[in-house]
Amino acid sequence: MTVPQFLFFCAFSVVALAIIAFGVLVVRTAQVDDGGPFVSRALLARLAKPGSERAELQRWAFYLHRISGVALFAFLCLHVGDVSLFVFSRELYDEVHQVYGSTAMRIGEVGLLFGLLFHAFNGIRLVAVDVADLGLVASTRALYGVVAATVLCGGVGTVYIMAPVIG
Amino acid sequence: MRNRHRKAGDELRVSVTRSDAAAADEFTVPRIRPMMVLDALLAIQRTHDPAIGFRYSCRVGMCGTCTVRVDGRSVLACQTEIPERAEHIRIDPLAGLPVVRDLVVDTAPFWQAWKSITPYLVPDEDAAGMDATPAVIKPDSAERERIDPSLDCIGCAACFSSCGIASARRDFIGPAALNRAMVLVADSRDTAAAHRLDVVATDSGVDRCHYIYGCSAACPKGLDPAQAIRRLRKWRFDESR
Structure with a gap:
């Protein structure tokens, strides 16, 4: 690994750590403020019941939407930086972008893909709540659809991203 | 017993x-x-x-x-x-x-938000007073059907506490106050709808709602404040409500 590649990898690691730290902050703040998200047997028992109790899932969707939003923004900043290297040197650009082919970066890209898909689909769900006037039950069902679409599309994308390193 | x-x-x-x-x-x-x-x-x-x-x-x-x-x-x-x-x-x-x-x-923040939307009916001057004819909303009217399911708020603040925005002190009027605002805006006898819609359209108003649905799930009286918020969001731009 060359020095520019190492520096880029360090920058990516810093972004990844910042995203994780933000996620921890969101959940810990929620434990203090919101009153809902105690990860406990009581919460799981509530989610197991059909009806309004499962609306609690939408609270977690809200947290995940925030975390994925910050993650996408943070990565976008980094990505703008590494793409702009082309202005300075084409060789440097190619050298740094070889890092994207490493296994560690591909795992990061898979995480990013899931974040992007969830953020996009959940954003559409929130627009639908307003436009189609979805109530509590319908919007919870729409969230199931968001999760299913994220897992499905993310799974396909994961195969494409990881195929070169898995074989 | x-x-x-x-x-x-x-x-x-x-x-x-x-x-x-x-x-x-x-x-x-x-x-x-x-x-x-x-x-x-x-x-x-x-x-x-x-x-x-x-x-x-x-x-x-x-x-x-x-x-x-x-x-x-x-x-x-x-x-x-x-x-x-x-x-x-x-x-x-x-x-x-x-x-x-x-x-x-201390429930003061909850009641301050409640107060901000003028939580009482403001009748027309001609309709007020002992000699005025009582205004009636017929029990089977669409207006009554819109208002009735949202009337039973007891001000317990369960919705406020369950809201991921209000409970995190993010400058949000909150579900109960917005539910009350919707009830009064929908009431044809009220004359302060424009003022209330101005209040709910501010930065602390309906756009702060992220549809977590904690309010509707938690309300012990079975009200649906999230629906009230969705209605208010539309009514801001709809004069024919």
């Missing part, structure tokens, strides 16, 4: 958030069936710590005084039955409101 009986050796462990770090916060109380959360709090007060702080009044779900969080869920303590198989529950004060002591919170 309910048939309350106690099984021998049956006990319930209750964790209570205390404002005094030195005060006991774990209690074991005798289990009765059915047992409300308020029963557990009263048992703690009676047998363990008379100084434990909590509020209650009517005991029938009308006054909205005894709201607490049980295992994270904002509920009326007097109306919430402890699950049959539960051996342990955790009780916290409401979220998003300053704690006065133990489970007692």
